Amino acid sequence: MKEKPNVFLITVDDLRADHLGYMGYKNITPNIDAFAKQNVVFTQAMATGPMTPLSFPSILYSLYPSEYYSNMGKHRESLASFLKKLGYKTAAFNSNPHFRLWGFNRGFDYFEDFLYITKNERDRIIERIKRKIVKMMGRDDFIIKKLQYLLTYLSADIALPYADAETTNKKAFEWINKNKNQNIFCWVHYMDPHYPFFPPKKYVNMYIDQKDILKVNRLHKRAENFRELIPDEAILKLKQLYDGEVRYLDKHIWETLEFLKKIDIFDNSIIVFTADHGELFGDHGRFGHQYDVLYKKQLHVPLIIKFVEHKKEVIKSPVSLIDIPFTIAEMLNQHPSVFNGTSFQKRKYIISEGFKLRKTADYNYLREENMIISCQYDNWKMIVDDIRGKKELYDLGNDPDESINLYCEEKEIACEIDNIIKIHKSRIKETMIISQKISTLKKSKKI
Numbered sequence: 124m125k126e127k128p129n130v131f132l133i134t135v136d137d138l139r140a141d142h143l144g145y146m147g148y149k150n151i152t153p154n155i156d157a158f159a160k161q162n163v164v165f166t167q168a169m170a171t172g173p174m175t176p177l178s179f180p181s182i183l184y185s186l187y188p189s190e191y192y193s194n195m196g197k198h199r200e201s202l203a204s205f206l207k208k209l210g211y212k213t214a215a216f217n218s219n220p221h222f223r224l225w226g227f228n229r230g231f232d233y234f235e236d237f238l239y240i241t242k243n244e245r246d247r248i249i250e251r252i253k254r255k256i257v258k259m260m261g262r263d264d265f266i267i268k269k270l271q272y273l274l275t276y277l278s279a280d281i282a283l284p285y286a287d288a289e290t291t292n293k294k295a296f297e298w299i300n301k302n303k304n305q306n307i308f309c310w311v312h313y314m315d316p317h318y319p320f321f322p323p324k325k326y327v328n329m330y331i332d333q334k335d336i337l338k339v340n341r342l343h344k345r346a347e348n349f350r351e352l353i354p355d356e357a358i359l360k361l362k363q364l365y366d367g368e369v370r371y372l373d374k375h376i377w378e379t380l381e382f383l384k385k386i387d388i389f390d391n392s393i394i395v396f397t398a399d400h401g402e403l404f405g406d407h408g409r410f411g412h413q414y415d416v417l418y419k420k421q422l423h424v425p426l427i428i429k430f431v432e433h434k435k436e437v438i439k440s441p442v443s444l445i446d447i448p449f450t451i452a453e454m455l456n457q458h459p460s461v462f463n464g465t466s467f468q469k470r471k472y473i474i475s476e477g478f479k480l481r482k483t484a485d486y487n488y489l490r491e492e493n494m495i496i497s498c499q500y501d502n503w504k505m506i507v508d509d510i511r512g513k514k515e516l517y518d519l520g521n522d523p524d525e526s527i528n529l530y531c532e533e534k535e536i537a538c539e540i541d542n543i544i545k546i547h548k549s550r551i552k553e554t555m556i557i558s559q560k561i562s563t564l565k566k567s568k569k570i
Contacts, residue, residue, distance in 0.1 A: 128431045129392040130206060130451060132310040133379065134182065135372060136175060136219065137317040137412065138398035140168070140423040142369055151370045154377035158396065159427050163434050167441040168426035169419075169473045169499065170400050174412045176225050176480050178399040181445035183227055185462035188476050189489050189551045193558040196226055200461050202448045203230030206308040209457065214302075216295040217312030218286035231310075235294055237286035285314035288375035296382055303386050311379065315372045316402070318343060318411065322367030331360055339364065347411030358405050365402065393454055394429040395447060407525070414477045417497035417506050418525050422475050428467075430454065440469040441499055472540075473499040474547055489555060491548060498540050498547070505530075505540040516540070 142148050144156040146166065171181040172188045180191030184199050191199075203213045207230055215228065218237035228234040295311050315322075319340045327336070339360045342353040376396075383389040403409045406420045426442065428450070445464050452459035453466045477495040497506045502520035516530040516537045530537050 127209065127211075127306045127455060129306060129388055130211070130308045130455075131383070131392055131394045132182075132202075132308075132447075133376070133394065133396045134310070134312045135316060135396075135398045135425075136312065136314045137400065137402045138369065138372075138425060139401035139420065140166075140398075140425045141420070142366065143425055146425070151366050152373040154373045154380070155396070155425070155427075158376070158380060158429070161435060162394075162427050162429040163436045163438065165426040165428075165438045165442050165467065167439060168397065168424050169422045169441060169443055169475060170398075170424050171443060171445050171475050172414075173400050173416050173421045173475070173477050174414055175219065175399050176221070177414065177477065178444065179222075179225070179227055181443070182397070182399070182447050185445055185448040185464055187445065187474065187551075189478070189494070190554050192480065193489060193551075193554045195554060195558060201230040202451065202462075203308060203310070205230070205448070205452065205457075205461060207232070209306075209455070211306045211308040212302050213308045214295075214298050215310040215312070216291050216298070217310070218291060218314050219312065222312075233298060235298075237290065237294070285317065288313050288315050288372055292375055292378055292382075295379075299382070299388075300386060303388055313372055313375070315375075316365060316368045318347075318402075320361065320364035320368055322364060322371050326367035326371045328363055328367075331363060335360060336364060343410055346405075347409075347413065350408075353405075353410075362404055365404070391431060392429070393431060393451060394427075395451065396425065396427040397444060397447070398424040400424065414479050415495055415508070415510055417475050417477050417495055419504070419519070419523070422497070438467070441473050442467045443470060443473050446470075471500070472543055474544075489551060494551075496544050496547060498544050500536075500540050500543065503533075503536055503540060505537060505544065507541065507544050514541070 140146050142151070144150050144152045145159040145164065170178040172178040177188040180186045180188050180196060183202050184191055184196055185202075186196060186199060190196070203215070207213050213231045214233040214235075215231045216235045220236050220238045222228060222236060223234070291311060291313060295309065299307065299309055320343075321336060321340075339357045342351070342357050343361050345351045346353050380389065383392060400412050401421050401423060402412055403416065403418075403421060407416070407418050409416055412421060424444070426444070431454070443464070446467050448462040449459040449464035450466045452462060459466075475497045478489060478493055491509045493510065495506065495508045495510055497504060499519070502518060504517045504519050504525065506515040508514065514530050514537070515525075515528045516533055517525040517527065518529060518533075519525070
């Protein structure tokens with residue numbers, strides 16, 4: 124047995140916790156359910172942000188998004204760099220081309236984003252152009268990095284801009300097999316449940332034809348971006364397509380776990396399975412996932428951890444994804460103080476943040492009026508929405524769907540949670556001040 128266990132971080136984009144069998148949904152994820160049954164399951168895991176760039180700073184850096192984008196992320200140890208210092212070979216496999224732009228590649232020896240081989244279902248011309256430009260200029264070229272947003276969104280409505288799970292697994296398996304005799308940290312991120320929803324035909328109900336698939340995907344995007352109303356029948360088909368993607372993903376999660384067993388490294392591996400956020404299908408009148416939505420269906424994600432020591436447990440108390448790096452460090456018998464958080468012990472409260480990501484280094488966009496913050500405190504959940512100037516309070520024990528705002532009726536608990544959020548906001552302000560000072564010193568070349 125190796126001196127240290129391998130570490131695998133398996134993440135899924137856009138995977139709702141309540142669309143998994145072990146969480147009470149219909150039987151579309153038998154392999155994930157079997158993995159959950161044999162390991163430690165957290166039934167109330169919450170993301171720190173409602174979309175990918177606002178969630179992964181906690182998973183990879185143990186930072187709230189406001190901390191990460193205030194420049195603190197540039198000075199903080201990432202999970203990958205932390206493990207690299209411990210002698211781990213580090214690699215990541217994902218097909219979200221924005222990850223490099225957001226700084227999520229720091230600390231990895233090998234980082235595959237599949238920009239040049241994204242799967243093509245509808246428009247081959249756009250995909251060929253993308254591949255030719257990247258091949259000609261190089262994926263690390265400055266202009267390519269700046270164009271990645273454009274390259275992705277050009278194809279987002281007419282072609283599938285992400286590599287599928289089969290392609291992702293093929294590349295990941297090659298690297299894992301090549302490095303299996305070393306201590307490895309491997310992050311695999313799957314994009315399949317993310318919009319657009321185009322599962323392989325055998326995972327789609329027979330009566331949904333190709334025209335329906337194109338139509339409801341476009342309706343979904345218009346509903347997300349422009350708040351257009353869409354028919355109930357279209358919403359049902361969207362959910363069926365989404366479930367098809369989840370079923371397809373489940374098959375490839377099984378392949379990943381079986382591959383680790385086949386090459387005899389499964390037993391001596393820590394495996395963390397989670398998602399960055401959920402997806403809305405008309406919940407609270409919203410679709411997709413955007414920065415200004417902090418309802419539970421957007422933040423509630425699956426979390427399953429396989430320890431090297433065989434453990435089976437179901438933990439029902441709320442936990443935050445910000446505790447992932449801390450917990451991994453602790454499982455490796457390393458001092459976890461470099462990371463925020465706890466070892467998934469019950470938190471007194473869970474904080475999540477939402478704000479619109481800017482491309483400029485203007486720290487003012489993190490001012491209160493541009494943010495929405497939620498705090499889950501025991502069975503209560505409060506959302507302070509400074510973007511729209513409103514506050515919401517929900518009794519999650521009696522109202523898990525967050526449909527009855529009790530802010531005006533329950534003043535005592537509202538005041539208590541509001542004070543917690545105010546303390547968090549003061550932390551954000553302090554972070555802004557520190558970051559601005561560091562930036563000023565750097566510009567003056569004093570550090």
